[in-house]
Amino acid sequence: MAYLDHAATTPMLPEAAEALTAQLGITGNASSLHAAGRRARRTVEEARETLAEALAARPSEVVLTSGGTEADNLAVKGLYWSRRDADPARTRVLASPVEHHAVLDAVHWLGEHEGATVEYLPVDAHGRVHPEALREAIARNPDDVALATVMWANNEIGTIMPVRELADVAAEFDVPLHADAVQAFGQVPVDFGASGLAAMTVSGHKIGGPYGIGALLLGREYSPVPVLHGGGQERHVRSGTLDVPAVASFAVAGRLAAEQREWFAREIGALRDELIAAVRTAVPDAILGGDPSPGGRLPANAHFMFPGCEGDSLLLLLDAQGIECSTGSACTAGVAQPSHVLLTTGTDPDLARGTLRFSLGHTSTEADVEALAKAIGPAVERARNAGLS
């Protein structure tokens, strides 16, 4: 088996699994006042401190959520509501058009139901938002901008955004900027404290932690209107009893993601370069998606377009040989749609149907790349025969 879909989810780190299972037998609601509650709270707060350190943030800036999707929704909707409440003129939402659906659909929903005017920022051919583009958009009327949201790195084509420069522009106008850093954490330096961001999303299972846990890093001056109302456990912006084992495990994975980031970028990046070279050798007309310069893309991401192929066909053929990857695009009713990321960066729609995303991770090996190198040529040939239906 060659698992090349780490961007979907990556195997849990043994240390994270150990931390999780160690907590499963222990009782305690972190909000309770008695000894069991205090024990649980201590575990949670130590985890929060660990995560804060891994992300160069203050512990109070770590708002634990059920995952990346919830954190994105809290940031986008919550900041929109709170900013609009403070000044009804602020109804403009600026978003990159290549966002993950957790952001894109939340933004779209604000436009449909909450009176937001959604403006998609222009991107270059690699899907990158340039600071000048953000400046131009805000400067048109700085007073009516509720928030801006630009992902740290793209989940499909791996393009890294100039987050700090974007945050500088936003700060000039006092506009809060949110970044979805779900894919970036563990692969590029994700330094919340120095980033100038108002809010940033991270997720547990993308870094070798458990599913169902994530966090919104949230500057202390921001109080987004909650999406989930209830006990107010997390800074009164997020309610719900904390999943202590998941939080503890997430923290271990977060610490390791930060500690091993340089190793990851070097070693996994080199393996990724080999993968790209191997695919190009086997399929000379394959087109690399995203930024071709290694510094401009996530070290674990390789994204290809195979002209004349249906991505679904390639997926089926590779899956049958034990090679697991993704077309990289979202599904609607299980039917693969051409990726919005590719369409928005000007890719021909037919070409956009023939994509595969290979994403590596901490368990990737040379053998995985070799298996793909062997299989990809014949698979592309066969998929081409099947054509575009």
Added chain:
Amino acid sequence: MTETSQRSRPLRVLAAMSGGVDSAVAAARAAEAGHDVTGVHLALSANPQSFRTGARGCCTIEDSRDARRAADVIGIPFYVWDLAERFREDVVEDFVAEYEAGRTPNPCLRCNEKIKFAALLDKALALGFDAVCTGHYAQVILREDGTRELHRASDMAKDQSYVLGVLDEKQLAHAMFPLGDTVTTKEEIRAEAERRGLAVAKKPDSHDICFIADGDTQGFLARRLGRAEGDIVDESGTKVGTHEGAYGFTIGQRKGLRIGTPAPDGKPRYVLDISPVDNTVTVGPAASLDVSALTAIKPRWCGTAPSGPGTYTAQLRAHGGETEVTAELVDGTLEVSFAAPVRGVAPGQAIVLYDGTRVVGSATIATTVRATTDVKVG
């Protein structure tokens, strides 16, 4: 097990899984027989509904999930393939155009011909599969000379060879129907699904037309073709009522005519003819429905086309009975005469010819000859 699933060499099989119990059991049987099976659900609607309304349909997201769940239990890979555009062009638009022309199409048959055993099969073959497997009740028999024959299912009550009659030998060579030799009740198929741990065991049967979710064919056609009021006349041409669109009728139809004045003899009246040109529907007594002969176009043969006149049994509609005919291919048109008059023959429906249980071929009914008047209509 059918012949195809008995072969020792395991085949790479693509199982079309609608989300219903039959196709799930078919896929499970193919896998159990040792084949390398991959499940695929065809997304046939561009805007699928999230949930079934009642028991109908095979085009909802829920059906797709049911199919995926079944594939997971069987332990086979599962994909959803988007054939909505092909389905719209080849099945839905054909369905509308046929009704508009006063004929009565069979969309299931068209889907088998153009989608399941054409678009889907072609793609499957190109991707290296050997066969497409469905939950149809019919049998493929391999002769000693290497040719394949399509036969009625062992259980005549369940037989679906009629809607597969359009398949040619090349299509049959890559078709697998694991339910075809099952002599069993639906309850037993459900019991088998239950035994195999398939949750679709209790799912209600789908019926009617999958792309008309509410079952209201008239309403669907009215939305597509608009209302067009016209006259209902009797055989003498006397107006006896009005209708809201001639396309909404089928030859032999008795219900829903809403004729105010009863027939002189007080007997029920039936649709005898639909004329889209002057938007007129002709009604008359049951005896006038008797047809003694017909012509049919676009013949397709399972094997070589027969030469000269031959005697066959014929089936004229899904779930219809058998009738004795003599048929001959004349200049590409099938000319058929009935041993005894038959009723309710609707242009647009298929005539499928059988030799015993073997499907010989099929064609689309174009014109009929009335037994009583000997006037050609259609």
